[in-house]
Amino acid sequence: MTVGILALQGDFREHEEMLRRIGAPTLQVRLPKHLEQVERLIIPGGESTTIGKLLSMYGLIEPLRTRIRDGMPVWGTCAGAILLAQRIANGRSDQPSLGLMDVTARRNAFGSQLESFEIDLPVLGLGDEPLRMVFIRAPVLEDLGHDVTPLAHLDDGRVVAARQGTMLATCFHPELTPDERMHRYFLDM
Numbered sequence: 001m002t003v004g005i006l007a008l009q010g011d012f013r014e015h016e017e018m019l020r021r022i023g024a025p026t027l028q029v030r031l032p033k034h035l036e037q038v039e040r041l042i043i044p045g046g047e048s049t050t051i052g053k054l055l056s057m058y059g060l061i062e063p064l065r066t067r068i069r070d071g072m073p074v075w076g077t078c079a080g081a082i083l084l085a086q087r088i089a090n091g092r093s094d095q096p097s098l099g100l101m102d103v104t105a106r107r108n109a110f111g112s113q114l115e116s117f118e119i120d121l122p123v124l125g126l127g128d129e130p131l132r133m134v135f136i137r138a139p140v141l142e143d144l145g146h147d148v149t150p151l152a153h154l155d156d157g158r159v160v161a162a163r164q165g166t167m168l169a170t171c172f173h174p175e176l177t178p179d180e181r182m183h184r185y186f187l188d189m
């Protein structure tokens, strides 16, 4: 089971290292032909406007939409979650995106003052032990559709991880901590 990692921009190498540690074969996805060789895909954190532009330039938007609609498991972390969302708040009007998951991703939800922070919170499906979450200019998820299950929320109720069928979105970066549980969860999807 080869796990594709979208490698246009952002922290794809950290995902790759984590999967290597778990023992899952990976492939960097940059072109539509790479997509044909993978069974699932991670869209990493980075800058959603840049990744969106590159997706469009490399002709990846439609092939990706088709694969994901056909049930290929996909996981977007941070910028990747923004790219998966059907609606983007605080985005740029010309921001290309996949627009598949029935959520609103509110970009830079923690303001520009607070660049990054870490907290420990439980995640549905990962057991009792809280997960260390690293947030970097992170979005939150709002207006979850009926088919979307929230997996984790902040103390104020804002959702930071959710799943809709074979689509997973996390606003934080599990690839930046040693905890493998979120990656294993994705591999089990």
Ligand code: GLN
Residues within 6 Å of the ligand: 044, 045, 046, 047, 048, 049, 077, 078, 079, 080, 082, 107, 108, 136, 137, 138, 139
């Ligand atoms: N703020 C970034 C964006 O809008 C996301 C940041 C991240 O992926 N760490 O794309």
